[in-house]
Amino acid sequence: MASRKPLSILFIGDIVSQPGLEILQTLLPALLKKHQPVFVIANGENLHEGRGLNDELADACFDLGIHVLTGGNHSFDKHLIFKRLKTEKRILRPFNYPKGNPGIGFGVYQIPGRDQKIGVLNLIGRTYMQPVNDPFESADYAISRMKDEVDILFVDMHSE
DSSP states (O other), rough: OOOOOOOOEEEEEEHHHHHHHHHHHHHHHHHHHHHHEEEEEETTTTTTTTOOHHHHHHHHHHHTTTEEEOOOTTTTTTTTTTTHHHHHHTBBBTSSTTTTOSBBBBBEEETTTSSSSSEEEEEEETTTTTOOHHHHHHHHHHHHHTTTTTTTEEEEEEEO
């Protein structure tokens, strides 16, 4: 594992629709400059008209410096991102969604400019949600798969 010098990770909660993206475009550059996070994660499940995500909005987030977009209960409300989920490792959907859903729920990423890797795991709760697999069992499995590869583990648990 790499050195233990301090680092910061920025997590941005639900970015909602065009107004949320506009606020992000306005505020994120100053936040990045001030806090200099080494990795940026954001929840993008509500970017497209408040429900779902599309290619254009995902790219806008990546262009702003976001490294990984996570999902939640609105990730699959629209099917606009389904094709990209098959190949795009920077967009996560909840790992505990039932088998057969497109995309991945966790990934290992190189932290830019560092000899460190971060594991990002996206889960969803079950209260007031569609039926999904147990998030704790799913977390145990995903963590067991990543733990030997990563220096840092980040979990986005999207729940009500």
